[in-house]
Amino acid sequence: xxxxxxxxxxxPILKRFAYLDSGATTLTPLPVIQAMSEYLANFGVNxxxxxYRLAQEASEQxxxxxxxxxxxxxxxxxxxxxxxxxxxxGINVVANGLLNHVPWRKGDEIxxxxxxxxxxxxxWMRLARQAGVKYRMIAPAGCIIAPSDFxxxxxxxxxxxxxxxxxxxxxxxxxxxxxxxxxxxxxxxxVMLDGSQGPGHLKFNVADLGCDAYSFSGHKGPLGPPGSGGxxxxxxxxxxxxxxxxxxxxxxNVTETDYALRAGSKRFEAGTPNTPGxxxxxxAARYVGEEIGIEHVHKREQxxxxxxxxxxxxxxxxxxxxxxxxxxxxxxxxxxxxxxxATDLALAVDEMQGVLxxxxxHCAMPLARRMGVEDDYGGTVRAxxxxxxxxxxxxxxxxxxKELAG
Amino acid sequence: MTALRQLGExxxxxxxxxxxxxxxxxxxxxxxxxxxxxGFACPDSTARFLSGLRSRGVIAGELVIARKTWVWWKP
Numbered sequence: 001x002x003x004x005x006x007x008x009x010x011x012p013i014l015k016r017f018a019y020l021d022s023g024a025t026t027l028t029p030l031p032v033i034q035a036m037s038e039y040l041a042n043f044g045v046n047x048x049x050x051x052y053r054l055a056q057e058a059s060e061q062x063x064x065x066x067x068x069x070x071x072x073x074x075x076x077x078x079x080x081x082x083x084x085x086x087x088x089x090g091i092n093v094v095a096n097g098l099l100n101h102v103p104w105r106k107g108d109e110i111x112x113x114x115x116x117x118x119x120x121x122x123x124w125m126r127l128a129r130q131a132g133v134k135y136r137m138i139a140p141a142g143c144i145i146a147p148s149d150f151x152x153x154x155x156x157x158x159x160x161x162x163x164x165x166x167x168x169x170x171x172x173x174x175x176x177x178x179x180x181x182x183x184x185x186x187x188x189x190x191v192m193l194d195g196s197q198g199p200g201h202l203k204f205n206v207a208d209l210g211c212d213a214y215s216f217s218g219h220k221g222p223l224g225p226p227g228s229g230g231x232x233x234x235x236x237x238x239x240x241x242x243x244x245x246x247x248x249x250x251x252x253n254v255t256e257t258d259y260a261l262r263a264g265s266k267r268f269e270a271g272t273p274n275t276p277g278x279x280x281x282x283x284a285a286r287y288v289g290e291e292i293g294i295e296h297v298h299k300r301e302q303x304x305x306x307x308x309x310x311x312x313x314x315x316x317x318x319x320x321x322x323x324x325x326x327x328x329x330x331x332x333x334x335x336x337x338x339x340x341x342a343t344d345l346a347l348a349v350d351e352m353q354g355v356l357x358x359x360x361x362h363c364a365m366p367l368a369r370r371m372g373v374e375d376d377y378g379g380t381v382r383a384x385x386x387x388x389x390x391x392x393x394x395x396x397x398x399x400x401x402k403e404l405a406g
Numbered sequence: 407m408t409a410l411r412q413l414g415e416x417x418x419x420x421x422x423x424x425x426x427x428x429x430x431x432x433x434x435x436x437x438x439x440x441x442x443x444x445g446f447a448c449p450d451s452t453a454r455f456l457s458g459l460r461s462r463g464v465i466a467g468e469l470v471i472a473r474k475t476w477v478w479w480k481p
Contacts, residue, residue, distance in 0.1 A: 339474040343453030344434050347476060348469050360451050378451065404471060 002291045004300070007388045018355040018393035023167050023197065023332055023362075023384030025219045025226060028280070032223060035283035036276040047275055048249055048266075062275055065282025072289030073222055074214065074232050075205035082231040082238075082268040083278050087196040088119040089244075090215025090231030091161070093268060094192055095123035097241030099130055102158050102190070108133040110159040113145055115166050117364040120194040124161050133158070137366065143323040145173040147181035157186035164214075165197035168362045168382065169322040170305065170332030172202065179210035196220055200284075201301060201330050201386075203294040206232045213237070218277070221297075223386070224284035228277040231268070238265055245270045288387075297387040301331030304385045308333045308394040315398065317405045321371060321380060331385035336377045337405055345381050349400040357397065358382045410447040418449045419464060422456065426465065426480045433475040 008014050010029035019027060043058040063078070070081040084090045102108075110124045114137045121137075128135035140149045145162060153160065160182050165172050179191050193211040198204070200221025206214050214232040218224030233241065243250060243261070247270035252260045261267040288294060306326050312318055317338035323329055337345055346359035360379040361368040368374045383397060413421055425440050426432060432440070438452040448455040456478050460467045466481040 341434055341453060341475065343451055343457075344475050347453060347457055348471075351469050360454070378453075404474070406471065406474075 001293055001296060002287075004388060004390065007292060008390075011388055014388060016354065017350075018353065018389075018396045020355060020357045020383040020385065020389065020393060020397060022386040022389075023220070023382060024358050026200070026221065026223050026386050027388065028219075028225050029223055029284070029287055031287055032225065032280045032284045036225065036280040039279040040276050044276070046272055058275070061279055061282075062273070065279050065285075068282040068289075069218075069222070069230060069278075069285045072285040072294075073199040073216070073230070076207060076232055079264055080232055080235060080238070082233060082265040083273060083281075084215070084229040084231050085227050085274065086219070086229040087194060087215045087217040090213075090229060091119055091192065091194060092123045093231055093244045094190075094213045094215070094233070094241075095127045096244040097237070098159060098190060099127060100242055101237075101240060102131070104131040104133055104158065105156075106132070107156050108158045109153075109156055110135045110161070111150075111153055111157050112137050112160075113149070113162045114139045114366050114370050115143075115145065115169070115171070115364070116161070116163055116194065116367070117167050117196070117362065119196065119363070120161055120163060120192075121366070124159065127159070139370065143169045143171045143321075144328055145171070145178060147174070147177045150178065150181050150185060153182065153186045153189070155186060155188065157182075157189050159190045159192065160186065161192040161194065163194040163197070164209075165195075165201065165330050166322075167197050167332070167384075168334055168364050168367055168380065170197075170329045170334075170384075171323055172328045172330050174328075175209050175211070183210070197330060197332075200288050200294065200297065202298060207234075218281040218284065221288070221386070222281065222284050223288045224281035225277045227274050228281040230281075233265070233268075238267075239263065241268075243268045243270065247271045249273075292387055298330070300387050300389075301385045302326060302329065304389055304391070304394060305329055305331055305333055307391055308383060308397070311394060311398045312401060315402050315405050318401065321373075333383045334380040335383075336373060336380055337401060340377070340404065342373075342377045342379045342381045345401075345404060348404055349397060352403065353396040353400040355393070355397045355400060358384070409445070410442060411445060412447045413441075413449055415449050418455060419459065421446065422448075422459060422465065422478075423480060426478065429479070431477050431479040433470070433473060433477050435475060437478065 011027040047059040070078040195216035218228030219226040342359035349355040
């Protein structure tokens with residue numbers, strides 16, 4: 001297992017800053033950068049196009065990246081993993097596919113929750129408009145979504161889209177239990193899970209969750225590069241969904257008037273892919289999944305969360321958000337300091353201690369309004385972790401916040 | 407939905423420079439309020455937009471802990 005110090009040595013940015021913004025993007029370790037660089041230098045020809053040996057080798061590396069990402073991040077076969085640019089793209093692929101897949105009826109609805117971020121809201125709002133149905137958000141009673149929160153859904157509910165883990169509150173929701181309840185009340189509903197904060201932070205097998213689709217970004221928990229991601233789609237839907245983008249690489253046949261798509265998940269990957277980025281994602285999956293171990297990432301993040309919460313809550317004027325029971329919490333601490341706009345505070349802790357945190361609504365405006373933090377604070381300040389973070393970095397943040405509290 | 411018109415990047419820069427004219431020093435909240443009162447919103451969150459202008463040397467800014475904010479001015 002790689003130690004924290006070894007991983008920190010692989011992330012040079014940590015020599016200059018206390019980086020506590022992994023919820024937005026995790027740092028890309030040097031071995032991942034090296035894998036991308038070596039791929040471009042030695043194999044950088046197009047994949048799945050030409051027959052010469054170098055193209056075959058490049059294609060094999062690309063396929064290996066898919067095998068590694070599927071196995072280590074989602075616990076699924078590679079044929080079920082569609083490569084995307086990010087979690088957002090995956091959700092859009094699904095929303096687009098559902099437009100023609102669902103026999104929409106008057107009175108149907110698409111249901112989300114007030115905890116979602118925009119990537120898991122806007123595509124459904126648009127789909128509802130296109131399909132002539134209603135989109136509504138249910139408001140969970142607490143920070144954790146409970147199965148009982150879905151008691152208002154029924155057979156008219158055709159899509160349920162919610163998150164695995166909250167990017168604002170760090171809540172890990174009991175998705176299996178929730179989906180069981182959704183299936184009981186709305187047996188025909190398609191269930192989409194937003195996994196932007198799941199893979200690389202949590203070890204799980206995607207098929208066990210019970211969802212129909214699961215989308216994630218490579219540049220968050222998995223430690224992959226920006227511009228890489230994946231969508232898991234259950235096999236029955238891989239062949240029946242219309243891809244969002246069409247073009248080269250996805251066809252079995254094209255006539256002068258029509259086309260037939262190839263079989264399998266690659267039918268969703270038209271055009272030349274971001275091959276170096278996806279090679280990087282595959283290498284990152286091995287780095288986080290085998291060389292660190294996702295269970296170690298999870299344990300470390302929980303320790304850091306517990307420590308930061310305990311220290312920052314001692315500062316007068318600090319208000320923290322999220323479930324107090326840390327059993328269901330993943331590496332995120334959101335807070336505000338009385339009298340400070342969240343973004344002013346984030347700029348201040350950078351200036352004072354080189355601590356990098358995100359502030360604002362975190363692409364979750366409805367949630368910020370519901371939390372009542374929009375007017376007074378302009379959102380929240382969010383510290384978010386990965387395995388490479390330290391208790392000393394938490395102390396630097398707390399020291400700066402103490403000073404700002406006066 | 408907000409009735410505020412979101413300024414484009416260049417418009418936003420011009421707007422901020424205009425309200426800071428005459429050696430005026432304003433904090434983030436004051437700039438945000440002035441912008442809202444004029445019916446506008448910055449192209450980004452106000453502090454992030456101002457911080458970007460500071461990085462580019464368009465405006466200057468300093469942390470003023472006593473006022474619990476950042477103060478911005480034209481250099």
